[in-house]
Amino acid sequence: MNRxxxxxxxxxxxxxxxxxxxxxxxxxxxxxKVDLTPVGAERAGNADGTIPEWTGGLKNPPPHKKxxxxxxxxxxxxxxxxxxTENYKQHADKLSPSQIMMFEKKHPNxxxxxxxxxxxxxxxxxxxENTYNNALNAELVDNGNGVNGACGGIPFPIPQSGGExxxxxxxxxxxxxxxxxxxxxxxxxxxxxxxxxxxxxxLFLPYYQKQGTDxxxxxxxxxxxxxxxxxxxxxxxxxxxxxxxxxxxRQAWQYIPGQRRVRRAPTIGxxxxxxxxTTYDDGYMYNGSPExxxxxxxxxxxxxxxxxxxxLDSAYGRGVLDEKDVTPGYPESDLVMRWELHRTWVLEGTVxxxxxxxxxxxxxxxxxxxxxxxxxxxxxxxGNLWRTSFGNTYFDYGGSKTTQxxxxxxxxxxxxxxTLWYLSIKPMEVLDSLPxxxxxxxxxxxxxxx
Numbered sequence: 001m002n003r004x005x006x007x008x009x010x011x012x013x014x015x016x017x018x019x020x021x022x023x024x025x026x027x028x029x030x031x032x033k034v035d036l037t038p039v040g041a042e043r044a045g046n047a048d049g050t051i052p053e054w055t056g057g058l059k060n061p062p063p064h065k066k067x068x069x070x071x072x073x074x075x076x077x078x079x080x081x082x083x084x085t086e087n088y089k090q091h092a093d094k095l096s097p098s099q100i101m102m103f104e105k106k107h108p109n110x111x112x113x114x115x116x117x118x119x120x121x122x123x124x125x126x127x128x129e130n131t132y133n134n135a136l137n138a139e140l141v142d143n144g145n146g147v148n149g150a151c152g153g154i155p156f157p158i159p160q161s162g163g164e165x166x167x168x169x170x171x172x173x174x175x176x177x178x179x180x181x182x183x184x185x186x187x188x189x190x191x192x193x194x195x196x197x198x199x200x201x202x203l204f205l206p207y208y209q210k211q212g213t214d215x216x217x218x219x220x221x222x223x224x225x226x227x228x229x230x231x232x233x234x235x236x237x238x239x240x241x242x243x244x245x246x247x248x249x250r251q252a253w254q255y256i257p258g259q260r261r262v263r264r265a266p267t268i269g270x271x272x273x274x275x276x277x278t279t280y281d282d283g284y285m286y287n288g289s290p291e292x293x294x295x296x297x298x299x300x301x302x303x304x305x306x307x308x309x310x311x312l313d314s315a316y317g318r319g320v321l322d323e324k325d326v327t328p329g330y331p332e333s334d335l336v337m338r339w340e341l342h343r344t345w346v347l348e349g350t351v352x353x354x355x356x357x358x359x360x361x362x363x364x365x366x367x368x369x370x371x372x373x374x375x376x377x378x379x380x381x382x383g384n385l386w387r388t389s390f391g392n393t394y395f396d397y398g399g400s401k402t403t404q405x406x407x408x409x410x411x412x413x414x415x416x417x418x419t420l421w422y423l424s425i426k427p428m429e430v431l432d433s434l435p436x437x438x439x440x441x442x443x444x445x446x447x448x449x450x
């Protein structure tokens with residue numbers, strides 16, 4: 001009997017190692033002040049100098065007034081070179097599978113203008129301090145679906161597993177309370193874009209409130225109002241995501257004007273379709289519970305990713321981009337994506353045997369300086385590359401010091417459909433406060449009746 005008890009205890013210990021991961025030693029955490037940046041990136045540049053050393057983010061940013069567009073700090077730069085269908089194989093070692101697919105599918109005028117690399121991201125001091133504390137105290141719980149011991153910073157700046165890394169992307173610093181007005185265009189491989197989506201979104205992160213000194217059990221509150229297309233105009237969504245998705249699954253409510261009532265919306269998440277060629281968990285590159293996938297770190301890769309596209313983000317709001325400019329590659333405009341060489345973490349998620357999702361596998365290329373997903377490749381049930389998202393790493397060097405993935409290009413390689421999404425209609429607004437109950441079904445009902 002004693003022997004059997006010992007065996008059971010050993011089995012439980014082994015299982016627990018797969019459930020609670022991570023605190024690093026003080027010696028390892030000290031690297032965040034030496035050879036790693038405060039959020040875990042390599043401070044040093046690469047061997048050939050094409051990726052510079054991190055020296056504390058953007059130096060001498062252009063003047064900026066609250067409520068105005070962020071000026072492009074690199075507006076005068078010219079591309080170093082351009083990757084096209086004629087020369088992409090020469091650069092294949094620094095391209096993702098989806099970038100290669102774009103050239104092989106010969107999307108009209110698709111090209112990649114490669115610019116000098118700038119490591120602009122510098123998060124607020126208090127976020128960096130909390131990140132150091134998280135390295136010493138944070139751990140995964142409930143098979144990676146929750147995080148304990150973290151507050152107000154990147155939870156695992158020195159990740160030991162894929163589960164920790166996906167939580168870094170979900171818990172990255174988006175700011176604390178912001179309002180976005182977005183517009184999106186969509187079309188097909190050989191057609192111009194049409195105005196298809198419009199939303200007004202409010203993002204509130206309890207995890208980053210009060211400078212991260214008093215975290216509660218929730219990561220993010222989100223409110224979304226659809227303004228385009230006409231069939232969804234007036235539709236509203238509110239959702240809440242907890243730090244532990246197993247203990248507290250996503251709470252969501254929806255108001256549909258035709259029904260004239262607020263109802264619980266348990267299907268808003270995972271692979272429920274949202275916009276054409278996207279699911280709800282494709283939003284903002286990836287969101288929600290990571291529970292349906294096994295996550296694995298595949299290493300690091302130097303790759304060309306969209307970065308510092310300030311001019312493109314504001315192009316629609318400034319009136320210099322419209323439907324005629326929108327095809328993959330923007331053939332009638334100089335407002336193409338700006339691509340820079342950056343080090344990225346490569347993270348793979350494969351659907352668990354006892355779970356289901358329309359994407360059998362996801363491949364993330366995660367910017368090491370901000371933990372923002374720059375590219376997401378999605379595979380169908382047969383393992384074929386199906387859809388992708390190219391998201392610009394956009395650092396708000398103004399008041400908020402947030403990092404977003406915007407704008408982004410999404411592609412469906414089977415249908416040929418594409419979407420240019422998260423273009424700003426007006427500058428992002430940092431909110432000082434919101435009415436109590438704003439993210440409750442009662443608050444949603446009140447707004448819907450106006």
